[in-house]
Amino acid sequence: MSTAASETAAPSAGAPRTEPLTHREILQVLLGLLAALFTALLSSTIVATALPTIIADLRGSQTQYAWVITTALLANAASTPIWGKLSDLFNKKLLVQLAIVIFVAGSVIAGLAHNVPVLLAARVVQGVGMGGLTALVVAIIGSIIPPRERGRYSGYMGAVMAVAMSGGPVLGGVIVDGLGWRWCFFVSVPIAVVALILLQRTLKIETIRKQNVSIDWLGATLITAGVSVLLIWVSFAGKVGYYDWFSLESAAYVVAGLGLIVATVVVESKVSDPVIPLKIVTERTTALAIIASVAVGVGLFGATTFLGQYFQTARGYSPTTAGLLTIPMVAGTLVSSMLSGQLITRFGKWKSFIVAGAVLQLVGFALLGTIDHATSLTLISVYIAIVGLGTGMLMQNLVLAVQNTVSVRDIGAASSSVAFFRTFGGAIGVSVLGSILASRVVTLSAEGFSKLGIDPGSAGSGSNLDLAALPAPVAEVVQTAYGDGTGMLFLVAAGFAVVTLVAVVFIPNRTLRTTIDIVEEAPPVASRDERSEL
Template sequence: MSHRQILQALTGLLAALFTAMLSTTIVANALPTIMADLHGTQTDFAWVVTAALLANAVSTPIWGKLADLFSKKLLVQLSIIVFVLGSVLAGLAENMPVLLTARVIQGLGMGGLTALVQAVIGSIIPPRERGRYSGYMGAVMAVATAGGPLLGGFIVDSPLGWRWTFFLCVPLAVVALFLLQVTLRLPHTRRKVSIDWLGSILLTAGVSLLLIWVSFAGKDGYYDWLSWQTAAMVGTSLVLLALLVFVESKVSEPIIPLKIIRERTTALSIVASVAVGIAMFGSTTFLGQYFQIARGFSPTEAGLLMLPMIAGNLMGSVGSGQLISRFGKWKRFLIAGTIMVIAGTGLAGSMDHETDMLLVSLYIFVLGLGMGLLMQNLVLAVQNTVKVSQVGSASASIAFFRTVGGAVGVSVLGAVMSSSVSSRAADGLRAANIPVSDGGAGDSLDIGSLPPAIQGIFRAAYGDATATIFQISAVVSVVALIAVLFIKEQVLRRTLDIQPTPPAPTPAQPGMTGASELMHSGAGPTVPGESRSAPESAGNAGPTSSGRTADGGPTA
């Protein structure tokens, strides 16, 4: 495909991705207001995010496998429709159970877009050129991430109210559906379909049970970290995940292909993705809460304060994409990205409720820059090692583990946040000679309804507790750096699919010289204007429609 054809195909995909990303980020600064309106707690706050991430995670491998079996275009359109249904239901929610259900439906649609956009790109663009187009995708994601909090804050502060943060995505999704229908043209080869439904059920049940345990362990009214409930839930989850591994090793079309995961680059990229997911989703989820509750900014102002992180993300994703396409080297960007994520989260771990906002902006800019260098390039590294028929499953596997890491991170860090806030608020109330039982907030996020003196205590508690979240994220990010350091860099291929390595030329026979020796070796003359300078060209030579290899030689 020419550059123009690729851009045309990407138009609808990027519009769909923009809609999904915008719907996620537009809600970020509305969450404190939503929690106050629907009487949600800090646990509910975490689960509004976790529910969508969990549904995203468990559905991503399923969408990825379906992408290897069915029409990718149809699946993208279906995922958008599912996403719209969830958005409408979320906008109509009158209580937390309905909102959480809607977020699950949204997450199912988002899982499709997460897997399918990457799969389509991997199906039409060779890895060497993919960095350039991944940069475009990163730019769209950065714009959606930047515009979302701003637009969401504006809507919440306007007469429209928070419900329109969900409704706004519906017309955008209709536009994306139209563009996909008009612009996306993908060939599809029908083959025998076999869906691993048992693996899907085991995957969903095992991961869900583990996250439910993390969310409620150690909270008043539930159960302790060391209790029979903990033993039962964790034990059952581990058994289900062990059964998942067994099933995946036996079925013909596994939902998580173990053969791909065992490959060195994929395995290490998965470890890095889990750690990055914890750091990214876990830490950034609570930034909007920090700006609004701890620092007292409005939702619109909180959106503006997120811009440094978005600018860093945009610079990292677009810049690294262009450089990777030019030079074919990608590992250096992964290393630089993980170092910046560690630095950004570590610096943010020094924040409290009085930190200078210029310093806060610098810290989150460094974090955003690291994320921009990491996110798309981890997927690119894996796609470069698999066949085009497995791109859907491979891309989905990386996205799955990253999102699982994010869901676990939000759940665990949300529990840590809740416990830390309660402890710090209790200490503050006692220091002010106010009975703890009269604090009035408990685990609620409706800080504005409290007396001014008590408001100050809770705002300080939230601000100081946020540092703990980033400190934990920084430690987890070190795991990502270790994994990235052990990834073996492979030069990005220029072909869509992995081509078999041609056999070594046989020794020249006596009397064989010149053209006869050239014909015997299977290497023909080069096509004018085509380079054969790199060994990569020979390794990627495949048959063309003309019956000759990419190098111009006759096919076997």
């Protein structure tokens, strides 16, 4: 048999070859996979650093600032289960290459955007591609590596994520200051081409051919619509000119959103091939991992998205410097993901790492909740490093815990379900925390303007992010408002970190299996029986 992983070697469709790949073969496959993942992650972190400049140039608002992130996360979340289901039915190599192409197309459109609506549409396209990469990279790794050995390679993935997160903000700052923000999107194109070439040469997976394949498009549509309605609600509730949190409009949004979610559950319980299999997501380990992942997404994506804005808007640093200031968090993620992955593979113990990660993340967010516009940068660096240490132990190891409980035939759906809810939590977090920050900035700015004898209405109430265009006293008030308002976001994130901690404490501590598939653990017992009879 070929040294490449074969998804058709077993009688059951989707099963990998029975003998494990060698370390060298796995590294060859990972080279292309991680290059693809690096493409999406790098572009995302570049954009995060460039957002203050982008929104100022396109004359956007704080709400639109949050939605540039939210739209990509929403598209990512909505498409991830579909990609995961497709990965259990069709050729994973072709799918991951398609995801890269879609992501690049969105990047080019975003780079050419002349206003915020076009940029938001491009971010949706990018999000669909990112959803594919999120689901497929994890699913392929889960299909070729036994859970006991997977911690080691998950550490490699964590390292790539850390490098992308570290290099992205710095590279983004350099590009914004030197070439302009549009090149933050264009830069992903050559990297994606390299990733495609590597995948074509290193990833050898045979095509799966299944009869009577069906995709649950109705379920996918319903859950996307339900999530979208809830996100729209939290994005505009409490805003001047829209509606209050407690109003008929808010009630209508909540009822409609929850109604669509309930309809999704009904549909998923009846169709033969659900996008999110209820039998998988209701299993105790997966259910608790999902709860933890939602909370991780809220805290990680929601709170840290605004770190770049804090450094640039509140502290007045350039995009390049703002990127450099996020390195302690990325360094923490790099160290903890690599170290925890190696130790999990060596000792086969994983639960203590996710519990420790949840504790560190909670402590880090609680400490960040104390920052204001004058907090020492040294203290902030320590706080975000602690968050990074916790994040590195949590994200990949939660997926590992879930993959350890499911058959390889369902690994795409299971992995994508966890990724879906983590990204969904991120979308909710960015939207909710962005709304809280916008409201808080308006309140603090109004107080600052009143002290200066300036009419808050004529000063823009802190909604103008182009500080260079504002009079110096007004700009100073807005900067102070953003600095003092950011701490509240991390306190909210700390609340979700508590949920994460409770969830991971109750996840069953199951031993990591040493085989790729659950059903493959029986043959060794039978062979011993046969030898005893002889």
